[in-house]
Amino acid sequence: MGPDSPARTPEPPYYAVIFTSVRTLVDDAEYARTAEQMVDLARLQPGFLGVESAREASGLGITVSYWTTLDAIAAWKAQADHLAAQRLGRERWYGSYELRVARVERAYGFQRPGP
């Protein structure tokens, strides 16, 4: 559902929302469609910086989205279509999840030298 590389984020500080979830076994197509829509919608929100997402075949998934401020995160949490998706998540798609809001204080990267 996300891109296939680490998000390109600016110099810290900025904020991360770490969303770790376990999927139920139901409703794969609708879940995938909604997850994709939510990523597209998040990209349009003020203060959005990037997103990374991965899920194991076992069902454990991690999505990390990056934001300029806590206010931007609060606005995204309260966005109407996102609220509806959150409700479906609790009703159908997730066995459990944990959501953590964190302030990124330091970051560095590595890029393999070209061939």
Added chain:
Amino acid sequence: MGPDSPARTPEPPYYAVIFTSVRTLVDDAEYARTAEQMVDLARLQPGFLGVESAREASGLGITVSYWTTLDAIAAWKAQADHLAAQRLGRERWYGSYELRVARVERAYGFQRPGP
């Protein structure tokens, strides 16, 4: 490589290391063995709180480890076997990665009610 559920962490504040990586196509068995060893070793470190990990078939993976303090993170980064694994990571296993150190300020969870 991690457990199949979100990490059980204490009340914030605490720290998260968000490690987002793209695997090369080489050396799958040794990579998997080393990754497992590193998780086992991290669990023994002072200040370790938990770890979550997921990787897409496409190669993008996210591992988030949780720690009590920045000092605990620094000590783990400098642990000898971990340093050797980091070097192999850059030499062989990762096409790119991004590592972010963040202070978790807020957290909440959801657990599906039993059947």
